[in-house]
Amino acid sequence: MDLTSLHEENIQVITVQEQRIDAAVALAFKDRMRELTEGGARTVVLDLDHVSFIDSSGLGAIVAAMKNLSPDRRLVLAGLTVAVEKVFRLTRMDSVFGLYSTVDDALKALRG
Amino acid sequence: MTEKSESGFFDVRISDATLAVRDALREVLANLQPLALSDDEVGTIELVLAEALNNIVEHAFGADDKPGEIRIRCSRRKDGLHFAIIDDGLAMPDNKTPQASAPDVNVKMTALPEGGFGWFLIHTLATDIRYARVGQTNHLNLRVTCGG
Numbered sequence: 001m002d003l004t005s006l007h008e009e010n011i012q013v014i015t016v017q018e019q020r021i022d023a024a025v026a027l028a029f030k031d032r033m034r035e036l037t038e039g040g041a042r043t044v045v046l047d048l049d050h051v052s053f054i055d056s057s058g059l060g061a062i063v064a065a066m067k068n069l070s071p072d073r074r075l076v077l078a079g080l081t082v083a084v085e086k087v088f089r090l091t092r093m094d095s096v097f098g099l100y101s102t103v104d105d106a107l108k109a110l111r112g
Numbered sequence: 113m114t115e116k117s118e119s120g121f122f123d124v125r126i127s128d129a130t131l132a133v134r135d136a137l138r139e140v141l142a143n144l145q146p147l148a149l150s151d152d153e154v155g156t157i158e159l160v161l162a163e164a165l166n167n168i169v170e171h172a173f174g175a176d177d178k179p180g181e182i183r184i185r186c187s188r189r190k191d192g193l194h195f196a197i198i199d200d201g202l203a204m205p206d207n208k209t210p211q212a213s214a215p216d217v218n219v220k221m222t223a224l225p226e227g228g229f230g231w232f233l234i235h236t237l238a239t240d241i242r243y244a245r246v247g248q249t250n251h252l253n254l255r256v257t258c259g260g
Contacts, residue, residue, distance in 0.1 A: 023166040024130045053155075055162045056229035063226045070221045083155040090236055091229050092217045 001028035005036045011110055012041040013103055016051050021058030029058070033065040042073050045106045049079030054087050063093065074098070078106040114139055120187030120194075126165075128173040128180035128201065133165045140184060147188075153258040157193065160238045163230040164197050164252060172201025172250060192257040194240075203245045209252070212236075 002017040014036055021029055037044055046062065048054075054062075066075040076098035080088065088094040100106035114124050122143040126136040137158055144157065165182065173180045185196040204210070212235035215225035235241060238254040245251075 020134070022134065022162060023169070024134055053158060053162075055159060055166060056227070056233060057166060059229055060226035063224050067222060067224060067226075082151070083159075086152075086155065087159065087233070090233060092214065096217050096224065 001025050001032045003029075003032050003036060007041060008107070009111075010041050011043050011045060011107065012037065013045045013047055013107075015047040015049070015103075019050060020053045021051055021061065022053065022055045023057035026057040026061040029061045030064050030068075033061075034068055037065075037069060037073075040073075043110055044069060044073065044075045045100075045103060045110070046075060046077050047079050047103050048077060048081070048084055049103070051084055052081055054084045056087075056091075059087055059091060059093060063096075066097065076100065076106055076110070078103045114143060120185055122186050124184045124186075126182050126184075128169050128182060128199070130166070130169055132182075133162060133169060136165060136182070136184060137162055140186065143186070144193075147258075149258055153256075156237050157256050157258070160234055160254065160256060161195065161197075163234050164195075164254070167230055168197070168199045168201060168250070171204075172199050175202060192255050194253065194255050197252045197254075198249055200249050203250060204243055207243070207245050209234075209241065209243045 004015045004017055006013045069075050078100040079102055080099060100109065114122055124136055124139050126132040140161060141154060141158060144154065161184065168182055180199060180201050182197065182199045187194045210231045212231050214232050215228045217224065238256050240253065240255040242253045
């Protein structure tokens with residue numbers, strides 16, 4: 001699972017460099033997220049700009065990643081494409097995550 | 113592998129592996145290209161079929177290593193695309209599709225559901241959902257409204 005990570009002060013930005021978070025990669029995604037976020041920033045921004053398809057397994061993996069960071073740290077999402085946003089909306093998971101249209105928007109808001 | 117279906121539109125066969133689901137979806141979408149569906153319609157079909165196929169791979173075939181086959185048959189009618197998904201894996205529990213209710217997200221973070229969205233999405237995005245056990249095979253029929 002190709003994820004890249006950048007740190008800036010108290011924020012870590014993880015970018016998914018693949019087009020799909022589906023059943024085939026859900027476990028790998030969860031594992032890689034755990035490795036990348038270990039002992040890191042309080043806030044993690046997950047950049048989904050390159051992701052054009054997500055299924056319920058992928059959604060579950062993102063929820064798992066957020067739970068893994070809680071309660072002291074949090075995961076917010078940025079750059080949701082139309083199809084990805086739809087899955088979050090239909091399952092009402094859009095009410096659980098902080099959502100930002102772009103990573104820049106997220107950083108601006110989170111830097112305060 | 114795609115075949116021209118006699119009664120329908122097309123017929124795709126895959127093995128029972130998670131990665132085969134990706135191939136199947138790619139093949140189905142390629143077959144649908146001539147219909148010039150909207151991105152939203154294509155997204156809906158891809159998601160519904162992904163959920164149905166993932167369930168089959170995980171539950172109908174997940175328990176043993178016996179190789180299985182899944183067929184996706186598509187026919188085109190005035191009221192949309194009709195999909196029949198047929199596999200020779202284990203039957204659904206109680207011979208019916210699982211509950212379609214939405215997982216509760218108004219809970220503490222630690223209690224948030226990580227699964228159970230699949231059938232909810234299928235029921236939300238597709239209609240005329242019917243399941244039957246026929247001999248040693250599962251038949252899941254559903255319809256996606258599209259094409260205008």
